[in-house]
Amino acid sequence: MEFTFERSINYYETDKMGVVHHSNYIRFLEEARCYWLQSIGMPFELLEENGITIPVLGVDCSYKYHVTFGDTIIIKPYVKEYTGVRMTVGYTIIDEKTEKIVLIGETKHCFTDKTLKPINLKKYKKEFSDKFESLLEK
Numbered sequence: 001m002e003f004t005f006e007r008s009i010n011y012y013e014t015d016k017m018g019v020v021h022h023s024n025y026i027r028f029l030e031e032a033r034c035y036w037l038q039s040i041g042m043p044f045e046l047l048e049e050n051g052i053t054i055p056v057l058g059v060d061c062s063y064k065y066h067v068t069f070g071d072t073i074i075i076k077p078y079v080k081e082y083t084g085v086r087m088t089v090g091y092t093i094i095d096e097k098t099e100k101i102v103l104i105g106e107t108k109h110c111f112t113d114k115t116l117k118p119i120n121l122k123k124y125k126k127e128f129s130d131k132f133e134s135l136l137e138k
Contacts, residue, residue, distance in 0.1 A: 003039055005032035005075040006096070009067055019066040025103055026059055029091050032075035033107065042131060050125055053116065054087070054109045061105035065095065072096040079135040084122035086110050087132060 007028060015021040037043055047054065067073055074094045081088035086109065093103040111121045121129040 003036045003077060005035050005077070007031065007073050007075065009069055009071045009073065011069045014069050018068050020068070022061075022063060025061055025063070025093070025105070028073070028075060028093065029059070029061075029077075029089075029105060029107060032077050032091065033089060036077045040131065040135065042128065047128070050128070051114050052119070052121070052125065052128070053112050053114065055112060055116065056107055057086075057110055058108040059105065060108075061103055063103055065098075065100045065102045067095055067102055073102060078137050079132060080106060080137060082132050082136050084111075084120045084129055085118055090137070 009020055013020050013024045034044065037047075044054075072095075074096050076092045076094070078090050079087060080090040089107050089109065091103070091105045091107075092101060093105075094100065095102050111119050111124070113119050113124075121132070
């Protein structure tokens with residue numbers, strides 16, 4: 001199931017050159033990830049109610065093209081890797097108007113309990129693990 005998140009660029013997200021500042025893309029990825037998790041029935045609230053957190057371990061972005069104030073981007077998150085303990089979410093960001101790829105990136109995560117101790121979701125909450133496993137890009 002492909003999920004897309006549409007977002008317009010705000011003026012305050014641009015830099016002196018009039019393009020989106022590179023640091024804002026990390027925020028865009030998180031926004032898309034939150035809405036994506038909600039759309040698959042795994043919102044952060046549900047995870048937290050079950051004692052699960054998903055901290056970010058790393059971010060990698062390759063900037064391919066720029067966007068500016070007023071542009072609309074489409075963000076497509078997907079599960080790249082999943083082990084039960086760790087998950088890598090991949091992202092493609094596309095300029096809606098030109099259809100050019102703006103960014104290719106990924107965020108690396110681990111699953112932890114409320115004390116931030118790593119957990120294996122396959123053992124801790126199998127039905128949640130099954131959901132993430134089903135989304136794994138083959």
